[in-house]
Amino acid sequence: xxxxxxxxxxxxxxxxKKAEAALQDLQNRWLKACMTLDELGKPQWKRTTEAMLCFKxxxxxxxxxxxxxxLDQTFLQINRVTEQYPIETWEDYQTVSSDDLTKIGSLxxxxx
Numbered sequence: 001x002x003x004x005x006x007x008x009x010x011x012x013x014x015x016x017k018k019a020e021a022a023l024q025d026l027q028n029r030w031l032k033a034c035m036t037l038d039e040l041g042k043p044q045w046k047r048t049t050e051a052m053l054c055f056k057x058x059x060x061x062x063x064x065x066x067x068x069x070x071l072d073q074t075f076l077q078i079n080r081v082t083e084q085y086p087i088e089t090w091e092d093y094q095t096v097s098s099d100d101l102t103k104i105g106s107l108x109x110x111x112x
Contacts, residue, residue: 018062026063026071029054030112037105045093048101051108052078053090074111078104 033054037047055075060068081103085096093101 015062019064022059022062023064023067026058026060026067027112029058030108033108037108043094044098044101045096048096048104049090049093051105071111074107077107081107 033051036051036054039047039050042050058071060071063071081100082093082096085092085100087093087096096104
């Protein structure tokens with residue numbers, strides 16, 4: 001099935017491969033986000049927005065349910081931090097307080 005050699009659990013193996021690839025993609029994006037947060041040559045708001053952009057178009061379809069829920073919770077927490085600010089563009093993050101940018105960075109770092 002699916003062009004793969006047939007063996008015990010063949011369908012599950014393909015599903016597992018997709019889940020593993022999705023989790024590897026998440027880990028790579030997370031590592032990049034963490035490195036971006038550590039780039040001290042940029043303003044904190046810029047580092048924070050660039051770190052969040054690392055997750056743009058992240059495909060969570062094939063991730064295990066617990067990881068999808070974890071990501072949803074993390075991004076919901078980030079939204080709660082920023083909901084008090086009138087953010088319409090990435091540049092609007094300049095209005096976010098240093099404490100709140102630190103909270104966002106911490107949420108990103110704790111994602112995995």
